[in-house]
Amino acid sequence: MLIQDNAFTISMPRMRFHARHGVMPQEQQVGGEFMLSLVLHIDGRNAHHALCHDELEGTINYAEVYDIVGREMKQPSQLIERVAARVARCLLRHFFTLRQVDVEVTKCVPPIPGFDGEGVTARYSLRRQLVAWDFDGTIADTSHGIVQTMTETFRRMGWAVPSDEAICSTIGLPLQASVAQLAALPCGNDEVQRATALYRVLFEQVGTVGVTLFPGVDEEMCRQHESGMFVAIATSRGHDSVRCLLEQLGVLRYVDYIVACEDVIAHKPDPAPVERLCELTNVLPADTTVIGDTTFDIEMGRNARVGRCIGVEWGNHSRKMLIDAGADFVLRNF
Template sequence: MSTPRLVVFDVDGTLVDSQDHIVAAMSEAFAAVDHALPPRHEVLSIVGLSLDQAIARLLPQAGEPTRRTAVEAYKSAFGQLRAGRLSPLFPGARAALDALDAREGVMLGIATGKSRRGLTHILDAHGLAGRFLTRQVADDHPSKPHPSMLLAAVAETGVGSADAVMLGDTTYDIEMARAAGMPAIGVAWGYHSPEALSEAGAACVLGSFDDLDGVLDELWRGM
């Protein structure tokens, strides 16, 4: 019998291309507190953090009441945007999940800065609700890069950290995996550069979901 393995995915920037919704919702959040929106690349650089941490990074001089107002405005705006148009999966994401589902002994998980409500909506909308054995969300854990999400994922599935892998597009994902004693794979189509992902400790950076199976085989052969 093969060794059980766990592949944990980030969502925004890794599986789902939600950047337009994120920037639009953040624009509404900043308007609500009468602050100028930072440049788009700065807004996208905080994707992956829990929302309160993301707002704190973007509004470092603001007081807690202002930040809380921005958080609530973001949630409201994002909910409206989500109801109007679904953020698409990145090319190859569904096929990659199908291929992993077909592999003996491989389980799938999620570790995301999204709320449980937001994650449930996006998975249901894309017909992916039954794919992931463990779902770790911002409601229940400290923000990435704290390892809490991944430690909970391996505890829930019974897979050792060394037999799991984190797939993400930000340095927060890579640093979280390293803190949990887990190898990490970066993706080049998200919100942090391939160079930053490599410097953070990614075992490799995928250029396409088509490469995932081969990269996992190589990684697991070395374990």
């Protein structure tokens, strides 16, 4: 154990396994000898009980690590690169206190004619990272349904119907705040609360029809999930609503956590949704990326001091608005 800069590492070097990793038929059938080395990085603040009180809480159970590695080594892969990535991802997911995993997998006797060396080694490092996605206007094109639902809500309330542009400018805010702003009424007004409840009913009837994923979103969420990042949703939509839409669109399987309107007291552009996701995943704000289509998303990320704020220009706010709000860059497509 090496204590340094309020962090420490645990090393498990040169563990030996017989496994069936490789491309050649003999490697897959008979197997060969492999070595695997680990360096596990843990924040000192998470391991206070171990560092200061000689208690297991906050550190890593080495026996559990070895069992996980052993299970992964038993699963044949053609490439040792894939083995290293699998081990790192499994360990980060299993141990909440891990900040980073460094893996080395060595094929001791590679099938190379005339090879005279100490094996071939693949090295891989995986850091605990979080991607916090907005939903409306970032993952899914819901603007048409939102405009239709808000228009019908105002019509049934007997209020002057706002323009489509005015409605779209409030997408990203909590629903009650959007209704209040469009109706020019206080947020806690009884009529605003009644209109908000009506909107929720109407949206499930008409707003979800025709909701589609933006191009490239499925592939990007899949890539992030497979690479070991925590994929999460930070939305002003209701929890049940966004979960149902994610399932309907086929991307719920990539999502680890959802923080929706009712899950936090303060909402975008307040940092609370991102801060809650960082708590749930034990990811540092500096290792977090926010992706969104509105200034509310970018300002939330900046207020949470995340590592990167990425805007998307296919949503509800313009490229200039996103850059002015502090986006590190704005995507035209994935």
